[in-house]
Amino acid sequence: DLQRYQDQTGYTVAVCIVQTLDGMSVEDYAHDLFNTWKIGNAKTEQGVLLLIATVDRDVKIEPGGGLEHILTAGRSGEILDEYAVPFLHDNNWQGGVESTVRGMKQTLGTLSPAERAAMVEREAKESAESAAKARAFALHALFVFVLLLGGGIFLFVSVRVYNEKKRKAELRRENEKIKVELSGYRQDLLRRKEDIKEMPSTFPDWAKKNALVLLEQVDSILESTRSINSALAEDTDVAAQFLHGVQVALGKVADALETIKVHLPLEIKVYEEDAPVLVHSADKALKDARSAVEQLGKEGFHVEKFEPVLAAVSGSLQDLQVALTEKRPDFKSICEKARVHKDEISNCKTGAKALKETRDRVEHELHALDKKVSDTLANLEEHGRKFRHFKNNAPSVCWRELDNKHGKLQNHGHFRSSSEKAARLNHMEVQDFAAAADIVSAMYAEIITVKEWCQSIDSAVQAYDQAMRDYTSKLHDAETARSHANSQVNDSDAGGDARSLFNTASASLSTAESMASGRKVDWPTVVKHLDVAITKFGEAKSNAESDILRAEQRREDARRAEKRRQEAARRSSISSSSHHSGGGPSRGGGSYGGGASRKF
Incomplete structure (x- = not known):
């Protein structure tokens, strides 16, 4: 049956059943046997060996180089799992061989060499025709792609140009609207300036000075924005930036006018109300400080350094009280001086109080120190003796x-x-x-x-x-x-x-x-x-x-390497003997791409 299969297909199938592998691996044993038997034609290498070791319970499919692409490791393993192992596991050697050979035949097929060559030629022709059709389709697709890409770019540029023109037109209309609003706003600010330009003359000197500075800034900004009507002659984007700057500048003018009209008068009023209160508060603090200093003096403390300061403050406060009765008092200056005097009075009072507090604290600490000093001297004496003993030893x-x-x-x-x-x-x-x-x-x-x-x-x-x-x-x-x-x-x-x-x-x-x-x-x-x-x-x-x-x-590594070297030398000797003895392939599939083995 195997001979008829070889005559029909050109594939050589060999079967070998042994008891043991003589201590070799099933892969090495199958490899050596394949080369020794010279299975398959030396030119085509289309042979396959089925090896079964009944005692070692190993089975191996070893294909030649011409069948490794068909009897791959994966496919050979599937054949063994499905067709061989179930029979061999039950020691059914004949059933295992027949079943495994049948599985390999199904994988290899039954075509003759001429039929396989014709099939290969037909598949090559069909592949060439498919490739030609694919090239034609690719050229057609490329033409359509280029056409669509060009149209897309043209459409994109057109939309961009249209949108830019639309944006410019909208911005121009917006600029016209803003220009009209700003022109009206500027005229309103000019009127407001005229309404308050006489107010600074009624302010005290410090407020008048601030107001005049603000009015100078207002005049400068209003003068620099006179060219607002020519803004639209510029490019629309430039015009928009200019109008934004005008808007910000006119906002500063409005703030300055608000300060002159509202904030400065409020500040003047606050100083007018605070000045008498601050002077009165400083005078009261002066009396309290003098009373505290006099009391410390009666107790025997040296308070002479505080008296000149309090006397100077007293005289200055009298001057401030007189200033409050003048026709146009400088309330801001009065408030500032009164605050300074209150700080001076507070410092004198705090310093005088610190004299008594410091004396009492030192007195208390000196009493506490008496015991601490005694304890420290005793501790020092004790550890001095301990230290001297330590030095001696x-x-x-x-x-x-x-x-x-x-x-x-x-x-x-x-x-x-x-x-x-x-x-x-x-x-x-x-x-x-x-x-x-x-x-x-x-x-x-x-x-x-x-x-x-x-x-x-x-x-x-x-x-x-x-x-x-x-x-x-x-x-x-x-x-x-x-x-x-x-x-x-x-x-x-x-x-x-x-x-x-x-x-x-x-x-x-x-x-x-x-x-x-x-x-x-x-x-x-x-x-x-x-x-x-x-x-x-x-x-x-x-x-x-x-x-x-x-x-x-x-x-240990050296011993293992030597053992591997000796095994390789033995295999080389077997391979060399096979080469000199005639034809046949030099090696089966094994680990080079095909075949598989199983334990059963």
């Missing part, structure tokens, strides 16, 4: 910075003398309250400095004692870490980085042990060296383990 590097600060705090008597000086300055006979307050603030700051130094002593001593207690356990941890890292680092696969880290850690450990054997030991630094040693030993161990794993992986 620890190396200088542990206490040098604290010793520098301690030297500045040795003069205990200045606390008492400073307190006495502040009390003397705060006495009513001296009344240098500000200087007394500065001394008290300085004393509080120095008390805080002493407290911070005492806290630093406590922290330093605590850290030193803790490090001394931690030394034994830290040393044990470091020696343990060295022991764990030593075997890994000494392995032949360990790299230079791991050895360098190990040496660094060993040096830190040696330094710590050497320092700990001295008379005055810097225990915090010793513990730091031990911490460095523990960390570096750990890093050395980790790096060495990584180096060992990488070396083992490289050796």
Whole structure:
């Protein structure tokens, strides 16, 4: 049956059933067998092998190069899934072979080589005719496209020109309308100017000056807008911009006229109403300030520096009261001077009040300082003894910075003398309250400095004692870490980085042990060296383990590469033998584009 199929179609179908693949993959076994049997014509390579391994439970379709485009990997897999696996799974070898061959025949077809050639020639002719029709259609479509594109461009340009003309016409009509409105608006402003041009003569000097400046601006703007009637002679867009500028300028004229007619008179009226009130309020504040200063004077405070200021303010207020009775008072100037005098009065009153407040505050703080100074001196004495003991037992590097600060705090008597000086300055006979307050603030700051130094002593001593207690356990941890890292680092696969880290850690450990054997030991630094040693030993161990794993992986990769090289050499030997023995294709489809395999 397979021979008749070969005679009819020219396709060679071979079937091989074996028990095992001798440890080879089904792909390699099928490839070698295909070349050994020389399946198919050497020129056309139109052969296919069906390989079944009954014990290994593998099946493979291996097409020649001339059939790979038909028996692709996908199609071959479908044939195996549909026609082969259901039978082979039940150990029905004959049924599996017949079914799979039938599926391959359906895919390959039953046409003879001559019929296939005729079919190919017919398909080529039909393809050429289709291509000619497609070219003709493309040329026709291109002509229509160019025609439509040209028409579209012409229509677009025409619409743009029409719209621009329409816009210009509408803008020209709008400009004419605006020109008429602005002309009428300008004439109205001219009339309004004439109505108020005499008003500034009734204003006080400051308001008259402001009004005259505004009128000058009005005259200048109105003069510059006289050419409004010639605006439409320009291009419509230029004319629109000019008319907009005129509109803005005339708006400024309207604002200026409104200021002269309404705002300035209102401001004048406000000053007229506020002036008497402010003068009266300043006079009342002056009386209150004088009363407060006189009371402080009776209590013995030195208030002489405030009296000249209050006297000057009193005289100026009398002048302002006289000015209010004049025929045309300058109410604005009166208001401004009255506000200045109120500020001066307030400053005098506040300064006089501050004298008593400062004295009372310093007096209260001096009483509180007595106990604080006693406590500070006691604390300083106690920590001084603690510090001296620390210096006797620890190396200088542990206490040098604290010793520098301690030297500045040795003069205990200045606390008492400073307190006495502040009390003397705060006495009513001296009344240098500000200087007394500065001394008290300085004393509080120095008390805080002493407290911070005492806290630093406590922290330093605590850290030193803790490090001394931690030394034994830290040393044990470091020696343990060295022991764990030593075997890994000494392995032949360990790299230079791991050895360098190990040496660094060993040096830190040696330094710590050497320092700990001295008379005055810097225990915090010793513990730091031990911490460095523990960390570096750990890093050395980790790096060495990584180096060992990488070396083992490289050796494993080399073994696999050698095994692949030997397998390739064996295949090359088989292929070479097949080549020298005669015709037949040198290789089946396999992984080069066709064929497929399945487990069953």
